[in-house]
Amino acid sequence: MRHVLFQDPDPASAGPPVPVWADAATPTPGPEQVLIEVHAAGLNRADLLQRDADYRPPAGESAVPGLECAGRIVALGSRVTDLRIGDRVCALLGSGGYATHVVAPRAQVLAVPDGWSMTEAAALPEALATAWWNLRMLGGLRPGDRVLVHAANSGVGTMAVRLARALGASVAGTVRTAALAERVRLLGADPVVVSTAADAERTLREQAPEGFDIVLDLVGAAVAGLTLTGLRTGGRWLCVGVLSGDEVALSLRTVIRRRLVLTGGSIRSLPAAEKAAIIADVRRRGPWAAPDGIRPVLAAAYPPAGVTAALEHLERGGLLGKIVLDFSR
Template sequence: MHAITIPEPGGPEALVWAEVPDPEPGPREVIVDVRASAVNRADLLQRQGHYPPPPGAPAYPGLECSGVISAVGSDVTDWRVGQEVCALLAGGGYAERVAVPAGQLLPAPVGVDLVDAAALPEVACTVWSNVVQLAGLRSGQTLLVHGGGSGIGTFAVQLGVALDATVLATARAAKHDRLRELGAAHAIDYSEQDFVEEVRRLTDGRGADVILDIMGAGYLARNVAALATGGRLAVIGLQGGRKAELDLGALMTKRATITATTLRARPLAEKATIVWGVRDEVWPLVEAGKIRPIVERRMPMADAADAHRLVESSDHFGKVLLTTS
């Protein structure tokens, strides 16, 4: 088969479409013939040499895919050859085939194009596990989504709306109209506006009950300031740095909670639990049309370098997909 390899870390030109050995399924794995994968920020970090795959994962980038099962391991009883699926991966999505632990498979959602389904697994599992499972977002609460125009952001906005929360999102002004079309009550231009002041104004001084953050250190103090009493801050990215001072007094006064998680390196059992939760609680919303994959562009997988350049520019809205021939 062919896959995107990284002979040496570097810029987008470091991605090389090359012939590699076919994967073989383990006892509790299936082989998926990949129709599409999606570009995530973690893939850019891996290409740069900053985010290696966990032990046992394929060396190729790609944290999610969609496709058709072509082989099943000896202990797999709940999946069959020919099923259309999408999958959460620890790596290997930028390839024509990938071995997937059976617990990380999801049926392709009814009513969603199989290629576009590749835009869902990683964002669905990340957002649901943080916003719902950990932060406990409920109907009537306020959710602030940073990076609302990203793949994570566009999914989080839709999930918040589907759960009957009031959704606020930060993004460039050029993306505001599309965020409102997805159901965001208000969009905040982080380059021109103080999001803390805007959140307070829009909530009559109360603040956000849940904040989904991709920035990390650079937003930590302001995120705490923007939280409501009893608020929950879920940190899932470090685009603004790793280290910052935290005013514990401010956190205690608000009786607030901060969680910080990654998904890729979790044990298989934890991932399977998250995938099952997504299948049970999120997939019905997708199949009902309340959440849909937001795809900026489909590109041939061999052109992964150009796809990385597009994602690095942050000019996209939603996901950029890589398709096999």
């Protein structure tokens, strides 16, 4: 098999470590694992953080980047009885997705719905698990709730907009540019506020005066003011990302007076049993599996040889949806 590792750049270069394809032994699945021949792999911001040594893989995970993939099962662990060799699956991973083969816990595998491409399926597990865990399991989203999604154009953001609407919520979003705002509106978010505008907080108050029950924060410090502006009394602030910074001036008096709830969480660092519980709940509810179910939004697909360009594209931002590596190209 072959996989990607980050390699220090040439000493003359000031750039970040570069992804390099290398040969490796094909892994053997453990008793409760499956071996997947990877047909596509999703890219995530965590991959860039891992490259820059800001977000190391959890203990026991490999240095190969990649938190999700899709492909066909080519080997089964001895205790796996409900899957078959040849099944089309996608998987939530702790690492290892940028590879021709990867082992995945059976408990973190989802079936690929009929009619889906492997590139669509590869963009599903991380975004769906993150959105589902936060909105449903931590945020307790109910029909009729109002939800604000920061970075609503991102891979997790677009999934969260579609998921919250499917669960009966009204959804608003923030993005960094006016061009992205119009594209996110087409996904069903309204209003969509440009977070970088000088009058963003005033605009949010005017366009959503009733406030929000849940704010899904995929950005961090730069949108903290918008979060506090938008939350209604008793609202839940679900913090998932800190790309714009991790230090916020927060009045505890405000938290107490408005009975706000702040929850932080990262899927990747969860114990295996908690990841399995999230996927089990997703599998049981099946929000993606119906013919009119929730599909990921794809921003771009690159061949494996284009992994450097794919990561550069991800780092530039301004995307609507997810970037994937398509191994058929």
